[in-house]
Amino acid sequence: MRTRIKELRAKHKLTQEQLAERTGVRRETILFIESGKYNPSLKLAFQIAKELNSKVDEIFFFDDNELINK
Amino acid sequence: MKKQNSLKYNLIIALGIIFLVTAGFLIGFNRRNAQISSSVLSIGITMIIIGIIRKIRQSELVKKDERIKKLSLYGLSYSWITTFILITVLFWFDYFGFLNITTQTYYSIVFATMIISAIAFQKFLYNKGDIE
Numbered sequence: 001m002r003t004r005i006k007e008l009r010a011k012h013k014l015t016q017e018q019l020a021e022r023t024g025v026r027r028e029t030i031l032f033i034e035s036g037k038y039n040p041s042l043k044l045a046f047q048i049a050k051e052l053n054s055k056v057d058e059i060f061f062f063d064d065n066e067l068i069n070k
Numbered sequence: 071m072k073k074q075n076s077l078k079y080n081l082i083i084a085l086g087i088i089f090l091v092t093a094g095f096l097i098g099f100n101r102r103n104a105q106i107s108s109s110v111l112s113i114g115i116t117m118i119i120i121g122i123i124r125k126i127r128q129s130e131l132v133k134k135d136e137r138i139k140k141l142s143l144y145g146l147s148y149s150w151i152t153t154f155i156l157i158t159v160l161f162w163f164d165y166f167g168f169l170n171i172t173t174q175t176y177y178s179i180v181f182a183t184m185i186i187s188a189i190a191f192q193k194f195l196y197n198k199g200d201i202e
Contacts (some may be wrong), residue, residue, distance in 0.1 A: 020072030024134055024135075025134075025135045025136065025137065026135045026137070026138065028137075028196075029135055029136070029137045029138075032137065033199065035199075037198075038137055038199045039200060039201040040136070040137075041136050043136075044136055056123040059128055
C-alpha cells in the first residue's frame with residue numbers, strides 16, 4: 001500500500017511525533033505506515049485522514065497489481 | 071489521553087502511599103502479623119515505583135498503539151508454538167531415553183524458552199513493521 005501522509009504532513013506542518021500524538025499511536029507506527037510497511041486499521045486510517053483534512057482514499061491507495069490475488 | 075493517563079498514574083501512586091501508611095500502622099500496632107505487614111508494604115512500594123515509572127515514560131509510551139498490540143499478540147503466539155514444539159521434542163527424547171533430565175531442569179528450560187522466545191519474536195516483529 002502507498003500513502004501520501006508524508007506529503008500531507010509537510011503541507012500541514014506536522015511532524016511524525018505530532019501526528020502520532022494526535023492519533024494515539026507511537027511515532028514508529030506513523031513511520032512504518034509512511035514507508036508502506038504497515039497497513040493501519042480502518043479506524044486509524046480515518047483518524048489520520050481527519051487530522052490531515054483529507055479523505056481516506058486520497059491518502060491511502062494500492063497499485064492495481066497489488067490488489068490482484070497472486 | 072495524556073490527561074487520563076496522568077490521572078491514572080497519580081491514582082496508582084496515591085494507592086501505593088495508602089498501602090505504605092497502612093503497612094506502617096500494621097507494623098506499629100500489630101507486630102504479630104509480620105507477613106501481612108510486609109506484603110502490604112511490598113504492594114505499596116511496587117505500586118509507587120510502577121506509578122512513577124509510567125508517569126515518567128508516558129510521553130514516549132502509547133499503550134493503545136494498535137501495531138504494538140497486534141505484534142505483541144503475534145509474538146506471544148509464535149512463542150507459544152515454539153514452546154509447544156520444544157515440550158513435544160523433550161517428551162519424545164525422554165520417552166525413548168535419549169535425554170535424562172530432572173523435572174526442575176525441564177521446568178527451567180520451558181520457562182526460559184517461553185520468556186526468551188516471546189521477547190525475541192516481539193523484538194523481531196517490532197523492527198519488521200507488520201505481519202503480512
